[in-house]
Amino acid sequence: MAxxxxxxxxxxxxxxxxxxxxxxxxWFGPGDSWAHRIAAATIFERAEEAEAALERAKAAAAxxxxxxxxxxxxxxxxxxxxxxxxRELIRSLGPSVRADLGIQAGQQQ
Amino acid sequence: xxHLQAGPYHQAGQYHYDEIDRRFLAERVEQFRRQVExxxxxxxxxAEFRPLRLMNGLxxxxxxxxLRVAVPYGVLSSAQLRQLAAIGRKYxxxxxxxxxxxxxxxxxxxxxxxxxxxxxxxxVDMHAIQTSGNCIRNVTTDQFAGAAEDEVVDPxxxxxxxxxxxTLHPEFTFLPRKFKIAITGSPHDxxxxxxxxxxxxARRLADGAVGFDIYVGGGLxxxxxxAKLLREGLPEADLLAYLEAVLRIYxxxxxxxxIYKARIKIxxxxxxxDKLRQQIDAEFERIRGPKYRLESxxxxxxxxxxxxxxxxxxxxxxxxxxxxxxxxAAFARWVQTNVVRHRQPGYASVTISLKPAGGIPGDAxxxxxxxxxxxxxxxxxxxxxxxxxxxxxLAHVRRDALHALWTELGKHGLETAxxxxxxxxxxxxxxxxxxxxNARSIPLAQQISERFADPERxxxxxxxxxxxxxxxxxxxxxxxxxxxxxxxxxxGVETYQxxxxxxxxxKAALGAVVGPAVGYDEVTDKIERLVAAYLxxxxxxxxxxxxxxxxxxxxxxxxxxxxxx
Ligand code: SF4
Numbered sequence: 056m057a058x059x060x061x062x063x064x065x066x067x068x069x070x071x072x073x074x075x076x077x078x079x080x081x082w083f084g085p086g087d088s089w090a091h092r093i094a095a096a097t098i099f100e101r102a103e104e105a106e107a108a109l110e111r112a113k114a115a116a117a118x119x120x121x122x123x124x125x126x127x128x129x130x131x132x133x134x135x136x137x138x139x140x141x142r143e144l145i146r147s148l149g150p151s152v153r154a155d156l157g158i159q160a161g162q163q164q
Numbered sequence: 165x166x167h168l169q170a171g172p173y174h175q176a177g178q179y180h181y182d183e184i185d186r187r188f189l190a191e192r193v194e195q196f197r198r199q200v201e202x203x204x205x206x207x208x209x210x211a212e213f214r215p216l217r218l219m220n221g222l223x224x225x226x227x228x229x230x231l232r233v234a235v236p237y238g239v240l241s242s243a244q245l246r247q248l249a250a251i252g253r254k255y256x257x258x259x260x261x262x263x264x265x266x267x268x269x270x271x272x273x274x275x276x277x278x279x280x281x282x283x284x285x286x287x288v289d290m291h292a293i294q295t296s297g298n299c300i301r302n303v304t305t306d307q308f309a310g311a312a313e314d315e316v317v318d319p320x321x322x323x324x325x326x327x328x329x330x331t332l333h334p335e336f337t338f339l340p341r342k343f344k345i346a347i348t349g350s351p352h353d354x355x356x357x358x359x360x361x362x363x364x365x366a367r368r369l370a371d372g373a374v375g376f377d378i379y380v381g382g383g384l385x386x387x388x389x390x391a392k393l394l395r396e397g398l399p400e401a402d403l404l405a406y407l408e409a410v411l412r413i414y415x416x417x418x419x420x421x422x423i424y425k426a427r428i429k430i431x432x433x434x435x436x437x438d439k440l441r442q443q444i445d446a447e448f449e450r451i452r453g454p455k456y457r458l459e460s461x462x463x464x465x466x467x468x469x470x471x472x473x474x475x476x477x478x479x480x481x482x483x484x485x486x487x488x489x490x491x492x493a494a495f496a497r498w499v500q501t502n503v504v505r506h507r508q509p510g511y512a513s514v515t516i517s518l519k520p521a522g523g524i525p526g527d528a529x530x531x532x533x534x535x536x537x538x539x540x541x542x543x544x545x546x547x548x549x550x551x552x553x554x555x556x557x558l559a560h561v562r563r564d565a566l567h568a569l570w571t572e573l574g575k576h577g578l579e580t581a582x583x584x585x586x587x588x589x590x591x592x593x594x595x596x597x598x599x600x601x602n603a604r605s606i607p608l609a610q611q612i613s614e615r616f617a618d619p620e621r622x623x624x625x626x627x628x629x630x631x632x633x634x635x636x637x638x639x640x641x642x643x644x645x646x647x648x649x650x651x652x653x654x655x656g657v658e659t660y661q662x663x664x665x666x667x668x669x670x671k672a673a674l675g676a677v678v679g680p681a682v683g684y685d686e687v688t689d690k691i692e693r694l695v696a697a698y699l700x701x702x703x704x705x706x707x708x709x710x711x712x713x714x715x716x717x718x719x720x721x722x723x724x725x726x727x728x729x
Contacts, residue, residue: 073224073228075203076274076275076276077275077276078228078273078274078275079227079228117209118206119204119206123210139656140656141595141603141604141656141657141658142226142595142601145226145596145604146226149227150596150597150606151596151604151607152524152596152604152606152607152610153524153596156257156272164228164274
């Protein structure tokens with residue numbers, strides 16, 4: 056496993072998906088909302104909580120808001136949360152080769 | 165587009181749609197518009213909609229939808245490229261990505277915009293059909309088709325015939341897996357025939373008539389195979405009957421139980437080429453007849469679309485080019501690498517490199533696309549090509565206009581003199597965009613091209629083809645790179661496997677792993693050490709690939725990784 060950087064806690068999960076209409080990356084947040092920034096995502100510490108929330112996220116998918124929601128591992132340190140794996144880290148920011156595009160550039164697709 | 169036809173004639177070098185084609189495309193756009201509406205309204209589930217969007221070239225990638233636009237055998241008109249530029253500006257982020265399939269991908273597409281985009285594409289006779297799914301994909305060919313000095317048969321004629329035959333072919337819409345066909349008409353293979361499901365080598369038979377050698381079962385991915393010779397000297401009239409037979413046998417016996425074993429290469433491997441040939445030949449004999457006969461009148465009519473443009477009678481040697489080369493080292497280097505000889509005296513074919521040092525391989529901004537469209541009009545009869553090496557090509561440029569063209573390209577950052585050199589790297593989108601990726605490929609390509617940015621050093625190293633993929637699907641053709649780089653996910657960390665000795669030309673070979681996989685930060689250093697070893701060891705006139713062939717992979721492994729590796 057990729058290890059969390061020093062100072063980051065382990066075993067945390069958030070839910071992510073892409074919006075159906077735009078394809079934009081979104082994160083499942085309070086009140087079952089979908090946010091464009093991972094900072095607004097609800098962080099689940101317990102597996103049961105995460106699974107229950109995923110069921111609600113799947114209902115949002117069935118209603119045509121998002122496509123294929125899934126759980127990912129994140130790490131948290133200081134006030135920041137970031138995905139553990141490179142794939143999700145890139146999804147949360149935008150292409151690493153185009154800092155001028157994507158969430159990292161303030162674009163919400 | 166299923167009816168084999170000559171179509172109306174407009175301009176040399178390109179096939180043009182007729183009213184039936186246009187009506188079909190318009191209906192297809194309307195159909196997809198309604199499908200999108202039904203998906204958004206919730207009437208269609210994602211499971212129901214996904215195959216429908218894939219049939220229209222629409223993928224959901226990491227950050228957005230990606231639309232893959234078909235560029236039939238890589239040939240575009242200036243008007244088409246301008247329209248792609250406009251779509252990039254209006255619906256994407258002002259750029260597009262040219263792929264190893266000679267297509268164009270837009271990375272930031274919204275589902276709700278797709279019907280309007282397809283409408284805009286249809287206005288210039290373009291679409292995204294059969295750029296995804298288990299069907300016969302865009303037929304690919306030599307980027308110098310119709311211009312190459314060594315060409316014996318113009319492959320565009322037969323690529324167009326195969327395009328018409330395969331488009332919406334009712335029997336081959338749900339094959340066991342996708343199916344890729346490539347064709348060349350030159351002895352020097354610039355179309356990477358050996359890595360295609362079916363490869364067609366067009367040539368002149370003993371009596372001077374056009375005929376074909378057919379190869380089958382090439383493909384990369386998890387189980388890479390080079391295509392094997394299936395049939396030699398197939399007469400022109402039998403081309404479609406024979407391909408039909410190949411596809412029927414594949415459709416019948418190709419494995420549908422395991423996605424990793426579904427390509428025809430696995431069928432060839434498991435059944436054996438001789439037995440497969442018997443089955444295909446039997447089917448061929450059964451169906452051979454008027455229905456599939458490729459009539460010479462049709463071939464002639466389609467050939468008329470690819471008649472040479474109105475060349476002027478010119479001397480081949482152009483003193484002004486020689487003078488300009490003597491006075492300008494940068495221009496001389498560009499002529500040396502990016503300009504190849506043309507069959508017509510006084511003309512040349514020009515590769516416009518989309519690989520500036522530190523740039524993203526295959527990306528072009530809308531402004532660059534518009535500039536190239538204008539330059540194609542001014543210098544190359546309004547027609548251009550996309551190469552599988554992710555560059556653009558102006559096929560018919562007067563030699564006495566080369567300096568003017570180079571000067572214009574320089575105004576748009578398109579004058580990089582590295583075609584075929586170490587900076588001319590094929591790289592797939594990798595983890596920066598692709599939902600299937602394990603690791604990034606673009607930033608590594610950028611690092612490498614920056615490390616070797618010095619044009620003199622690149623020219624000193626000579627031909628060296630680096631090809632990189634962000635996962636085993638091998639869209640970046642890493643198996644056949646002189647140096648191949650494959651991204652793998654090792655416990656959540658981007659890691660890279662380096663191979664050497666691969667080749668995609670007429671001496672096709674699969675590369676061999678040179679040593680243990682390395683981390684992201686080590687790849688460029690390892691490549692530099694491979695290059696240093698080559699420069700130390702090469703004999704007069706040897707390219708990197710020749711030195712690897714002479715000395716073997718082990719020598720390079722020991723030099724780069726040490727004797728224990
Ligand atoms: S090789 Fe893999 S990572 Fe690269 S474009 Fe193909 S599927 Fe995506």
